[in-house]
Amino acid sequence: MELKTQPVLWAFFLMLSLWSQVCRSVSVHFLDPKPLYVVQGQILALHTEIGITTKEAVPTVVWERVSPDAKHPVKVAEYPGQAPDKRIFIEEQGAVLKITNFVHADSGVYTINVTDHLGRVASAQHIVEEYMAVHHVSVMVNVSHTSLHCKEAWGTQPVFSWMHEQAKVDGSHGRLSPDNSTLFVTARLCGLFTCVVSNRLGHSSATYTSEPCERKGNGGTVAVVCLFLLLIGAGALLFLLWRRRRQHRSRGERLREYDGPL
Numbered sequence: 001m002e003l004k005t006q007p008v009l010w011a012f013f014l015m016l017s018l019w020s021q022v023c024r025s026v027s028v029h030f031l032d033p034k035p036l037y038v039v040q041g042q043i044l045a046l047h048t049e050i051g052i053t054t055k056e057a058v059p060t061v062v063w064e065r066v067s068p069d070a071k072h073p074v075k076v077a078e079y080p081g082q083a084p085d086k087r088i089f090i091e092e093q094g095a096v097l098k099i100t101n102f103v104h105a106d107s108g109v110y111t112i113n114v115t116d117h118l119g120r121v122a123s124a125q126h127i128v129e130e131y132m133a134v135h136h137v138s139v140m141v142n143v144s145h146t147s148l149h150c151k152e153a154w155g156t157q158p159v160f161s162w163m164h165e166q167a168k169v170d171g172s173h174g175r176l177s178p179d180n181s182t183l184f185v186t187a188r189l190c191g192l193f194t195c196v197v198s199n200r201l202g203h204s205s206a207t208y209t210s211e212p213c214e215r216k217g218n219g220g221t222v223a224v225v226c227l228f229l230l231l232i233g234a235g236a237l238l239f240l241l242w243r244r245r246r247q248h249r250s251r252g253e254r255l256r257e258y259d260g261p262l
């Protein structure tokens, strides 16, 4: 039994060693692939994971950036090496890049290039943008389809919400688009609508004023109250008339019965 399994085991180990030779290459990827938004003055931190099988040889790492208004990449930092700027820090053997006191010029596409001792290169890219406050909120009305569109200029990750008069808009006013920026009004379009756009840096709002809701509502109520009073008045009048007739008739009957004053 042992003699039979041994060749299989040997073959397995041979395959494993061959496989590890082939796959012994360098790799790098960002831990969070989503674009990174950084508020001015805060810390930009890019975390990568470098995969390398030969631990004895430290790879060299180069960080570059292509700014939106520049065509060519600019070297930001390298490892091993000295950071060119006091704001720039390299950690974990080049796998982590940190830039303190973020300014708009720090945004762009960042590239990390990792080169192992055999000259093989792995690289990965990441988008870094400035986190912008909400600007220029406006509300447009589509009268033909009774919908209200809320727009915002360039804020990062805007979150939309609506108010009608002082209350939060709910299902009774209408339907919201998936991103909440459009309100399809199903009830009568009246009163003051406010669109509030917010993000991490604050909020801004705009309003749309249509004809007042109260006037027509009050008018209707007044009409109903008037009609009600009129009906009561008419009813009372009829009742009084009926009572008078009845009294009249019963007096006449009594007069006839007793034939004289009481």
Ligand SMILES: *[C@@H]1O[C@H](CO)[C@@H](O)[C@H](O)[C@H]1NC(C)=O
Pocket: 062, 064, 111, 112, 113, 123
């Ligand atoms: C980094 O890698 C990219 C893509 O592989 C390449 O275009 C660029 O020239 C490299 N930069 C350096 C400094 O090696």
Ligand SMILES: *[C@@H]1O[C@H](CO)[C@@H](O)[C@H](O)[C@H]1NC(C)=O
Pocket: 142, 144, 145
């Ligand atoms: C109003 O909304 C409808 C449906 O979404 C659209 O087809 C139309 O162009 C809009 N009108 C205006 C003036 O935006």
Ligand SMILES: *[C@@H]1O[C@H](CO)[C@@H](O)[C@H](O)[C@H]1NC(C)=O
Pocket: 159, 160, 161, 176, 178, 179, 180
């Ligand atoms: C839209 O608004 C509803 C409730 O007002 C909220 O639960 C939902 O998360 C909002 N969606 C977006 C994309 O902001």
